[in-house]
Amino acid sequence: MNLYEIVFYFFAIVTVGSAAVVVFSRNIIYSAFSLLFTFFGVAGLYVLLNADFLAVTQLLIYVGGILVLLLFGVMLTSNTISVELKTGTLHILPATILVALLVGLLTATFWTADWFMSKRASDIAAQTTSKEIGDALVTTHLLPFEIASIILLVAIVGAAMMARRENPKSQIPI
């Protein structure tokens, strides 16, 4: 086992282990905090894959943004901290069949797939991807880059409309 593999297995164990805690923990705060480690582990895996930009984005957006939002959401909502989450199992038979099928499919795909990167791993020298992504965003991917701003506009207008204090004119009974 060389150093690369040791680091890979470390991040893999961190990711899977903390993800298990997220799912099985009965306390929502524990779940939220172990999600932090899951995101970190995934970011580490990205670094190992030479995807530096993706790793940084993962940290900035998921750890810095979404997780903090999630924690605020949990903490600002009254009564959720003490509430025991229901983690019981329903519909055991259909769930087992579905999951078994899914696992079978994923494993079969994993073994049979003609992985695109594996053929060309030697071509890829260690280099940063940020510059390439930046170039693509203002050249070949100019349209998606601009369109993304319309999505943000829709989201902002929608959120503002949903969060209005009250309707000045009318009272629609619930």
Next chain:
Amino acid sequence: MDMMEYFSNADLVGSSPILALGTFSLIALLVNSLVKNSQKIVFWVCVAGVVVSLWFAFDNFELNHTAFSDMLLVGGYASFYSILFLVITLFALFLSVPYLEKEEYHLGEYYILIILSTIGMMLMGSAGDLITIFLGIEIMSVAFYVLAGYFRTKLSSNESALKYFLLGAFATGFLLYGIALIYGTTGTTNLIRIAAQYPQAFMDPLHLIGWGLVLIGFSFKVAAVPFHMWVPDVYEGAPTSVTAFMSTGGKAAAFSAFILAFSVPMSMHDPKLTMVIAILAAASMLIGNWFGLSQTNLKRMLAYSSIAHAGYMLIGIASGTQLGQQGITFYLVSYGLTNLGAFGVIAMLEKENGKNLSYEDYAGLARTKPALAALLSMFMFSLTGIPPFAGFVGKYYLFASAVQSNLTWLAILGVITSLFSTYYYLRIVVYMYFREGGEELPPLSRISFATVVLSGIGIVVLGIVPSLILDVLKSMF
């Protein structure tokens, strides 16, 4: 690096309908926040935006190239669908004003979200790349989630928005994962470049799974069985004017992207995917029409009818021929006009808090409001597929395309399920003409009435002279 290589006048011309609508939505947004009680002004700004955008779309029709490094298709197909979405938007805008005033909840943001979602639709209908399709779907869907929950204080509206949002986000996950797998196996998201790798890429199971996941995402957006669970609740809970827009514009946009994603690249030659789509079509026709039989609420009935119609249109995709694609496009035009009209009538007769929506409430309508009853009957006949209305021609072309590609069983199933559907479509006609009843009705608005009459004229004209549209379609595909 020369930037001009990637951005030129041709790109601006190609995206002019989208740019125009985007600009007007920003103006509307400014007006809405600067002027108090400006709903009417915002409405007219939005209408102006749609008209200007229509003009650009007509202007682009003769062109035939791509813009923004093959991200966007220009002219022909793209223009036709842009025009269709814009016309539907125009109808929906005019239906909305009286409805919102009647419900006494009238905000300028409503109109802005409507035209923003139209931008998403136009991107979907002119996508040359899976990324453009995805972004278009997201713009449209996010606007729809909010519009479905427009009546913030109504529980049904909240339920509708939440259900749509959660399930829609789930479907987006499938779609995006599928796109990622396709990119992973082919190294590109461009539809034409993916097509160039057919059939080698299809030997790879990963690639097939990618298309399967994309298919799930699309099936959700077009409301095909088994991804239809959201439709009845969302259609029932959302404001009727929004349902009218969602069920016509949203469906047309989803199908326009469906055709681009599944017939440009490959799968039309791929027997496995064709079979899956054929099964989806059959299931949608059967289940949609079956559950339609037992509905008592008109909005819910039209939701199940929308599932069934998604099934009919999927026949055109499963057949994989040009005839099938022309059939879908014609069907979308006729279905759009018909559904806008039907929901328009329902919106006019709806009373506060979603009352007056059941079959019984329409008893005796032929006596109290003969014109409305006649129009609604026409729309129901068109949905059933009875000549001389446009719905018949659309169904004819779709079934013909199925026969042409040796899917005769699908055509037979389509005819049989259409027979089922006559029961619930014509039941409303029976109630209106042959049952006694008729309480007082809310005052009818002239704008709504004019819009509904216009869509009524549309389906009759298209039913009698379908070549008006079909000739254009033949030159397009």
